[in-house]
Amino acid sequence: MKSSFSFILDGTVVTIDAESGLPPTTTVLEYLRASAAHKGVKEGCAEGDCGACTVVLGSADASGRISYAAVDSCLVFLPMLHGKELVTVENIAPDTGLHPVQEAMVATGGSQCGFCTPGFIMSLFALSKNHDHPSREVIDDALTGNLCRCTGYQPIIAAAAASCVHGGRDHFSAGEERVAAMLRSIPQGSICLRTEHQVYHRPASLGEALSLLHQHQDAIVIGGASDIGLRVTKRHELLASIIDISGIGELKACADQGTFAEFGAGASLSAVEESARAAFPALAAMLSVFGSRQIRNVATLGGNLGTASPIGDMLPVLFAYDAVILLEGMNRRREIPVREFIVGYRKTLRRPDELITGVRIAKPGPDAAVRSYKVSKRKDLDISTVSGAFRLERDAAGRVSSIVLAYGGMAERTKRAAAAEEFLLGKPWDRSSVEGAMALMSKDFTPISDARAGAEMRSVAARNLLLKFWNDTQR
């Protein structure tokens, strides 16, 4: 087990060990800003909501090609860079002149105060590497995680359209093989970093992770750290024991098995979104408004389930799909239906020595209608005020034979509208039945008022979502 980690920055391999004095929970943003050569990266919020700190991570795939993903450097712990190339705004211009995305931003007037600009540049850089002639939808998606308060975004959209036209080929492409070789030179084994107050494990295999978890049951398990990271950046907590499972390849697989699919707990939400699109459109739809591209590139399915947030967007959808949570401990595997897995406010049935390894979802039959809805103040990069995911099956007579109405944001945990469901069972799926069920929802929920909305609005929205679902099934 190594006591150091390595990544590529500014064209060379950087190796950091405990001697550096850096706490393992140092964020990539903090690391970069401490360097005179990387003041271009900016802190706007330190919580992944503004994107001013966006950097790009390059990873070598099996073929030796480098794939690029934009991430919020404020939410990435430094050791998570192990085996990756860190690309910053200072790195992308050729020796003379500017990168095409930079040139385009100058030409369209895409910067005003300029403080958000380095983050936008890096999101555009990743976009240019991953998409050729992107549609407006793809551009919007790539830029949702970057806030600009000056321009109104239009010139930035224009810059994206004008510059992402080279099929991802730029002066970086020529150096790709060299970078891939450097990345291959970094050993992919497990890592343990110990400082005076912290121990940070980054196991390379599931078996090793389970063994570590068995020994350190109080350890915090991180996949993407997009939620846990806030405890460091905002609450300044000292996380004493961490097991970082982001280096475990076997947890990242998403596999279509015919009648069902399995999504690895370590798969990024971007990867889940992509592989769910065909068979689980309600899941992909919810993911499309989940966080931002930067967040989805690091956040994992397992992490979102593990936090069991009452407003976690994935849970209602997984309820509707009747997903099964796969858990593994030392010499033990369990499968628990997601509807039983969540037992209270941020509480699950996961035992301290268990890892969530994945989620299995059976493909709904052709007669089942599954939809997901999210009500939030802002359409994108916002946490749900109320979310709903519904599944309807009808018998030959058109009567409701099975119904799931799962809601987030309406109780201390994801909760089904039991009274409304019971009312609908056996009834024709028509507007009067639905309105009858809507009237019963006050029995099912007693929502709270908070910064996002008042209780009354939540109740109205919850009722309306059922009507919306009904309306959508009429097409």
Add this chain to the structure above:
Amino acid sequence: MTGAAGHTTNVVPHESAAKHVTGEAVYVDDILVSGELLVGRVVTSPHAHAKILSFDLGAARAVPGVHAVLSSRDIPGVNDMGPVVHDEVCLAADRVFCVGQAVFLIAAESAEQCRAAERLIHVVYEPLAPILTLADAIAQGTLLGPPASIVRGDAASAIRKAPHRFSGELETGAQEHWYLESQVALCVPGEGKELQVYSSSQHPSETQALVASVLGIGKHDVVVEVRRMGGAFGGKETQANHTACWTALLARASGRPVKIRLFRDDDMIMTGKRHRFLSRYEAGFDDRGMLLGLSAELHCDGGCATDLTFAILQRAMLHIDNTYFIPDITVVGKAYRTNLPSNTAFRGFGGPQGMAVVEQVIDRVARTLGLDAAEVRRRNFYGTDSRNVTHYGQTVERNHLPLLFDRLTASSGYAKRRADAGIFNASHEFVKRGIALTPVKFGISFTTSFLNQAGALVLIYKDGTILVNHGGTEMGQGLHTKMQQIAAREFGVSLDRVKVNATNTAKVPNTSATAASAGSDLNGMAVKNAADILKARIAEAIAPVLTGGNTSDPTRPEDILFEKNSIVDGRHAGRSISFADAMPVMQRLQVSLSASGFYKTPGIGWDSVKGTGKPFFYFAFGMAVTEAELDLLTGRHTILRADILYDVGESLNPQIDLGQIEGGFVQGLGWCTTEEIKWDDKGNLLTHSPDTYKIPSVQDIPREFYTALLDNVPNPGTIHSSKAVAEPPFMLALSAWLAIKDALSAASNHTKEPEFSLPATNEVILLSLEKLKAR
């Protein structure tokens, strides 16, 4: 697509654009400082209102690495931050007046040491009852000062006699500036009392004055420099001073460089917002929708100190007419003290709050009479020859409203789209569309008339390069770019010969804030004035040189032209010298190549007590048509399309002006829709991070977005015939607000007046729909 037909000659990129995109642009937090730098931290009040009974800083001061822990007792100068009224302290002394008010300061070698020291500060507070809502403030009468009023005619009588009348109430919400770069300052002590201050401030001269005052030293010992700000929007007009003064106190106490950068949440909790208003109105009108009388009472939440509240309230009162002639009008303004952070300048400076009232009134007039709202607006526009005097007595000159209306309704296809929306609505139960046209007329000048002045210091070096100093600050609005363009045009040199220096109080003294949209108007004229002085000197000295041996037909100074990087005799082809070659000649001829320029706006002035006069040098005009789609089941709106036509006179830089217009519109869109600020019943800000406070993202802008500049409308008497931009476009977003309302109203087939407020969040919309259904 955007349009700038007729304005294409001045398109140059923002002078810092290449630095922005490479990350080279230096903001205060990026300045490299020696290893002696200390981290500063502000310890704030947890109470909205409390007495400070006692505190003990001993343990905090003993933390290793801590170099200073200060309270108000450690302020060597005056504990006062009030920019106009002296009712705001730098550090709380015996009472705190809002959550987030600064009480103590810490400087240490690391942020962790600061936090450790903070945990050891022991304070005993005695909580007092706070006032947290405007309703409570009104009920308890906590006026910040005497009410103000502007009156023309007899509004009460006009309303009483009018064929139609209604009354109502409108709430407009607070707004957080959300500049990307939070408040920050770096102070580096020099010899003696000298202090170098790097601040993210819109008002370096005031920052300098307050730093000198809290330290008890002369302004000549304090140099404030502002290279650029990462956004400001009014939030750094007065409230950057605080961070600079806290940092200065710590630097003085520790004798070391100190930097304070507020963490985002702290910035949101500690600093003031756009003033929320509760406005009550009564309007009378005739069958054609002509306004006959308007009576309005504007109540605004000043927060716990005055700051710029009276000027903001005044501007709201001066803009309650927007573009409409209202024969009989009474507007009363009242500002209240509450136990929230002192509210402050924010793009529009009260204008949006005032205009929202009259736009709501017109919208209601149209719905009441079943008329098209845009047509009602047109009928009520100020006239060109009559009906052209505002309620405060200023004549609306060069009124471009009819031109804007005709062109914009044509280019946006307003009439057809309005009809199409009606057809769409008839066939959609759960989704409705709405469309609205709103105009803007915005007065340009500081309403405190003496502030309308600016200075510049222009230096020419022997190699022919030019360094421009001026009193304005760069916050992204492109001011330095415009100043560079003006200097280059005046000297007839290419842009690369001109550099605009960081704003520095040691170069240009006693400046006004870069605010009121007047930055390029005022500083541009000051730069031109300095250039004129230098050109006259150069022309005088170079004329004999160009004459050479031709003494019988000499080059006269008045014939000298500055063009194409040369100095030429306009009457004699061939008599010329390159600008760069001329400068060593000037030095040999002992000609001074530096000059200070100055400008004061002529012909303005007004009596704010009587509420009459000419407060504004001119008016800026603009108009927008916006269409929205509303999902009645979720309250979600989508802005389908916005068309903007805007008057910038002769644009100094069309790309920058279009960027300001679009950016201002989208910022206004945030205020009108998703930006909602909430406090709990203890005065704690609930929406203290971008997690819960939602400014527009890329997906919130109009799906189709067309912006164009009105062409062939030079503005006489201003720098290169231009007009201000900056603030007025913000208010065009009221078209989006009313388009959403129009869609909401379609749910009752426009038969009922929906409840509505600002911002129109999905919550406001859903609850309003519930009430429409119940009625």
